[in-house]
Amino acid sequence: MKSRQPFILFGLLPALLLVLIFTYYPFLKGGIMAFQEYKLFDLRNVHFVGLQNFRDAFKDPKFLTALQNSAYWVFFSLVFQFLIGLTLALLMNKKFRGRGIYQGLVFYSWALSGFLIGMIWKWMFNSQIGVINDLLLKTGIIETRIGFLSDPKWAMISVIIANVWYGIAFFAIMLLAALQSVPSELYEAAEMDGASEARKLISVTLPYILPTIITTTLLRVIWIFNDPTIIYGMTNGGPAGSTHILSSLMLDKIIYAGDYGAASAIGVVMIVLLLLYTLFYLSVTKSEKMGDF
């Protein structure tokens, strides 16, 4: 028993130190930068400016568009990913021939990078030689080509479609795993009471997998909100900033403008929004186990 403490230290220290030094420290420093004038190409002129970066952000139409887009992006991505993922999981919960291969095929999108997915969809949505325009023309759904990625009206819808495509697999996998853990006795009991399929779904299945639904949707909202890679690969925020969400706009400020102050201000706004969302979500779902994922 004496060997406990040194072993705990020995086991945890590398992980803990690395995470503290290279995740939390730069993260905090980034938070401070939000209150500074901090441009990569003008490092001699770094100084505190109070709330100036935030004022600039809220005056910037690009930021306001990104704020609104983030809401659309998260909401529609989540709703469709979840609904399609759940349906798929329910269907796949019954055994059928070739289920294993099927799973592999529909889940592979999870292994791709958002950037490549963005590239692939950009290619398919191409207004001149894109396959989606071609299919829609051939089936007579449209009569003239749509500039999916050049028309601001369509661009946001297009990136959301790509993102839905990407995220279905996550929900399907997680919910399928949860479904497979539902004890069959529960269904047997329900059947004895003469419950219909729909009844069983509502009274047995959904309540049982509710904890998984709560955790996965909480996590998913955060990830969707934070991850700009599909947008980066597909439109890079264009045309004219119409597909920027907060995280892609932040990335834009870092990579192209080197303006860490402005980028960090956007990051701080994102953290505040995420915190509000998480608190709201936890109070609504009254789930105390959340911190454990």
Added chain:
Amino acid sequence: MKTRLQFIGPFKVFFLALHLVIMVFPLYWILITSLKPQNEIFTYPLKYWPTNITFDNYINIFKISKFHVYIGNSLLVAISSALIVIVISVLSAYVLARFQFRGHRQIMLAFFATQMLPGFISLGPLYLMMTQLDLINSRIALVLMYTVGLIPFSTIILRGFFQRIPASLEEAAMIDGCSRLVALIRIIVPIMMPGIASTFIFAFVQNWNELFMAVMFIDHDLLKTMPVALNSLILKYDVDWGAMSAGTVLSVIPTVFLFAFAQRFIVEGLTQGAVKG
């Protein structure tokens, strides 16, 4: 039961088939684009079935860029980081699974919380740190960043696996005179191999795909990883879709295969973490 199946049957089959087409089509499309000659890629009518298969695009991508170098860089960075991640996370996950101690909860929380931080807020400060450490244009920077990024998640997943192995196993070995570390390596790690392998694969796939850190920290052409190379291909040539699709196919092959293999275990670890806490 039979009648019910007939009722659900057609809908189920239709939905599953439709979904399969939607999921597989994008990759199919990139694949056949990569196999078409240039003039078939950029002219109408579109061909949905390859007739003049050519590997020109694959040859081309090695001609217009040093693609083999990028593949090598990606492999080197992704594998070394994934290995380090495993060593560090196995230790931390084991400690967090087996011991209760002061600060246990806080450490778990600190690891969970990293998954929620908007990562790019630290990109600027990290760039400055790497400049100070003289690691800009060094693959060590990428290995370091990828490792750090993956430790919390891997720890959480591996902890779930450890919790399912009874502590009595290593305790028996320790009574026989093994130290805890030796017992962990000799007894527990072999039992954990499926979990460790899938965590390794997950880490590898993440590193293989990572773009933004690599864009920030690597500028030198010969040090670029594959995602960065594809990214700069777009910027430079206004997208040569033939070469681009060939590059995409090449970069996707290993991850899709590995992930298909590891997916079951990753889900197991994830749900274990989610349900059991």
